[in-house]
Amino acid sequence: MPVSADSAPLRGPVPWVAMYHSVGDYSDDPYRVTVTPERLDRQLRWLRARGLTGVSVADLLAARARGEGRKLVGLTFDDGYADFVDHALPVLRxxxxxxxxxxxxxxxxxxxxxxxxxxxxxxxxxxxxRQAAAEGVEIGSHGLTHVDLTKADDALMKAEVVESRAALEQLTGSPVNGFCYPYGAIDRRAVDAVRAAGYTYACAIDPGPLNGRYALPRLYIGQDDNAVRLFLKYRLHRLRRRPVEGV
Structure with missing residues (x-):
């Protein structure tokens, strides 16, 4: 039975949250974390053609709380690569x-x-x-330095979860409500630390038995994901994932 990671359990279909990283040259990409701007454009065009709209995770969860958002897709970009401003922002715009x-x-x-x-x-x-934030992109924390929280001691956990939020809020002048677990690594201790730090949600990849607003699953999107693969991922994601409590 899944363990809730949310203090206000409700049930609903799993939200579709896409996970990107770098947007640029993928010719040397051993970790498969890059899509080209042209591929990103085709992927977002595919969403638009099906009546789907890409939004921040905060906006997606807010819509779900109102009983809406079935045609919304969360778009997330991990790590904060410099090419986000040069290549991803123009496509999103x-x-x-x-x-x-x-x-x-x-x-x-x-x-x-x-x-x-x-x-x-x-x-x-x-x-x-700051430029990304000024253009309406939600800024969330991926930790301070990209550490696996499931292996961090208490001091390191606090730095990665608490200090990263404070630093980003000072940098942007806006609240930082979202957290993303580095490497997608998650356990109960990490979830509890993120909740205690004041975040309102957190993204994982495949959170295993954990479930809820602080253990949101996401779907990897890469350079090889053409229209056919996107269709299959979209359908299979909704079929194979259990409902998510709290969203």
Whole structure:
């Protein structure tokens, strides 16, 4: 039986939340975290052609709370790559879609050092994150430095969860309500820490037995996801996932 990660359990069909990372050159991409701007454009066009609208996770959850949002798709971009501003934002703007960017305030202007195989990709600076926020992108925390919270001690957990939120709120001047577990790694202790830090939701990948607003499942989207694959992922996601409590 799933363990609720939400204090106000309701039930409803699982929301469709797409997980992106980098948008740019994918010729050297051992972790398969990159889509080209052209592929992203075709994927968002596919959503639009089916009457679906891409929105931030906050907007998706707010619509679901009103009993609406069945035609909304959450669009998330992990890690805060610098190419988000140059390549993803123009495509989102073209379709009038919203999104959530999960950033790492402890690595501003740095790179993805956690990916041992490379290649090194630059991350957004503070100005880049402010630019994304100014264009209506929801800014969420991906932790401070991209640490697996299931392996973190108490001090590191606090830094990654609490201090990252404070840093992003100071940077943007706006509340930061969303968290994204690095590597998708999640357990009860991580969920409890995120809730205690004041976030209103958190995204995982496949949260296993955990369920609810602090353990939202997401669907990986990559360069190979053409129209046929997107259709299958969309249908299978809704069929194979159990209902999510609290949303």
């Amino acid at each position: 073209r379709y009038g879609f919203g999104a959530t960017l999960f950033a790492l305030p402890g690595r501003l202007g740095g790179d993805n050092a956690w990916d041992r195989l490379g290649p090194r990709k630059p991350l957004l600076t503070a100005d880049g994150i």
